[in-house]
Amino acid sequence: MTEPRRTAIASLRATFFRGIGIIIPLALTFWLFREMLNWVDGILSPVLEQWIGQKIPGLGFISVLLIIMLVGLLTRNLVGKLLFAWFEDVLLRIPLVRSVYGAIKDLVGAFAMGGKSKTFRQVIMFEYPRAGLYCIGFVTNEMSYVGPEGEVKEFFNVYIPNPPNPTSGFLSLVPKEEAIQLDLSVEEGLKLVLSGGIIVPGNLASKPIGSEP
Numbered sequence: 001m002t003e004p005r006r007t008a009i010a011s012l013r014a015t016f017f018r019g020i021g022i023i024i025p026l027a028l029t030f031w032l033f034r035e036m037l038n039w040v041d042g043i044l045s046p047v048l049e050q051w052i053g054q055k056i057p058g059l060g061f062i063s064v065l066l067i068i069m070l071v072g073l074l075t076r077n078l079v080g081k082l083l084f085a086w087f088e089d090v091l092l093r094i095p096l097v098r099s100v101y102g103a104i105k106d107l108v109g110a111f112a113m114g115g116k117s118k119t120f121r122q123v124i125m126f127e128y129p130r131a132g133l134y135c136i137g138f139v140t141n142e143m144s145y146v147g148p149e150g151e152v153k154e155f156f157n158v159y160i161p162n163p164p165n166p167t168s169g170f171l172s173l174v175p176k177e178e179a180i181q182l183d184l185s186v187e188e189g190l191k192l193v194l195s196g197g198i199i200v201p202g203n204l205a206s207k208p209i210g211s212e213p
Contacts, residue, residue, distance in 0.1 A: 120138040120140060120159070120186045120190075121139045121140065121141075121186075122138070122156075122182075122186075122207075123136065123138060123139075123182045123184040123185075123186060123188070123189035124136070124137055124138075124158060124174065124180060124181050125137075125204065126158070126174045126178055126180065128160075128172070136160075136189060136192065136193055137158035137159060137160040137172060137174070138160075138189060139156045139157065139158055139179075140157045140158070140159050140171075141157040142154065142156060142157060142176075143155045143157055143173065154175070154176045155173040155174060155175055155176065156173070156175075156176055156179050157171060157173060158171070158172045158173070158179075159172075160172055161193055161194065163193060163194045163195070163196045181206060181207040182204055182205070182206065182207060183204075183206060183207045184201055
């Protein structure tokens with residue numbers, strides 16, 4: 001095979017794979033959002049169509065958006081806040097519901113608020129799943145372990161999200177002396193982890209000594 005022909009084939013192959021790299025993410029994104037919209041639209045559409053007597057595509061989805069906005073507006077005034085606080089208090093009195101609701105609320109608040117979240121306090125790096133490999137997680141709290149001889153060991157409560165679905169992560173207790181506190185904001189850490197390492201904040205660096213976790 002001559003050199004010009006080989007170069008032309010290589011160029012065509014590169015162009016083809018470049019096209020795949022553009023089309024596949026677009027197609028998957030379109031499919032994902034279409035499925036999500038269809039699911040949301042199916043929540044209220046049957047009821048509304050029966051009430052109106054006519055099928056209107058997207059009506060259920062628009063209705064869900066309006067309900068979300070209405071709830072948001074109601075909770076901005078004193079009466080709405082009191083009603084929501086009362087309803088939340090009722091939920092938190094139910095044992096199983098309390099655990100599930102509290103965990104979901106904290107997770108949603110953390111990802112919705114990004115760097116302003118109080119749930120995720122610090123981004124750390126530690127060896128996992130074996131020595132020599134490192135994992136990035138988010139400090140949610142701190143705990144102490146008291147051994148049988150009275151010895152105390154301090155741990156970071158670390159949440160490790162699984163991309164692309166952050167709610168499928170898990171909790172790990174990391175000894176403080178084994179944790180490397182990174183000089184990253186929570187928002188930067190979330191972008192790094194949930195993108196599978198595609199979005200990087202630059203070189204990783206340890207947090208300056210004396211900084212608040």
